[in-house]
Amino acid sequence: MRQIKIYQDLMGENDRWARETRELLAGHGIVMANLIGSPGCGKTALLEQLADRLHQTLRFAVLEGDIETANDARRLARKNILVSQLLTKGSCHLEAKLVHHALRDLPLAELDLVVVENVGNLVCPAEFDIGEQVKIAMLSVTEGEDKPLKYPLLFREAGAVLLSKTDLLPHLSFDIDACVANIRKINVDSPLFQLSSTSGAGVTDFFAWLSNLRLTS
């Protein structure tokens, strides 16, 4: 019997695809955002708002990640924006290779921004670099105030944090100050937006931030 020391990074293959994606996007001057949140936190509703408000000023496409069904892509296609559905068929997250191939099918020369709506999940999507410029963590006020502490990796890596469904606050016992404090225990610097896709409150500020994202090398 022999013991062998190795150092073999298990993310290597995924990270290679992610690097290729970054090069591809840089070549076209496109910013890509990776939107991550629980199922039902309002990711698709926010993208519908994005389509309604910005489709004339910003050239963007959405890659919809889901385990099953093209329902979300259909919802967004009604808004006349470019949308591709990525089905993971059981996998709880998107991986870089799938995203890379989906990007190659988009008319990249005509785009400024790609938003990837990741599979609804706070754990696994945070693990996989898909070549994005920024991860955006989304948490709705119908979840728990302590979620940022329970899912530290996502909130640590997020370049922006969204607290959604704020229109429901009067009906809930959700302590938004405690939630914000918990987010700050994980991530001190990233901008935090409190918003509601239903009332429209706070949405403009977030979209302004999103449209001003610039490629950084």
Added chain:
Amino acid sequence: MHEFSLCHTLVEKMLEEAEKLTPPSVRVTKTVLACGRLRQIVPEYLQAAYEALTQGTIAENSILEIREIPIVGRCSACGREGELDMSEGFICPKCAAPVSEMISGRELFLEQMEIEQDETD
């Protein structure tokens, strides 16, 4: 369930490494995976995936050892370097300043294996 997807890569890399050796491995008896706590891996799921994915390979019935690596940060305010248990996130337990520098906790790599080789020649 990212455990299955990660384990797939783990088994693939482990078998690749085992075949590269001279003389080639006849059997893999143990695999050691180093895994940072921030990865939120559920060891039971990973073990089940490992058992399923090694079936019919030279690593069938081998042991998967998961070496957990703690989340360690260095506080830029007071200089404390130590483990963070996440109950207070990335806040320094000594001086309450945000811990900006992470030293460990995100690792995920195949670290070690135990193999048997054909020693007849």
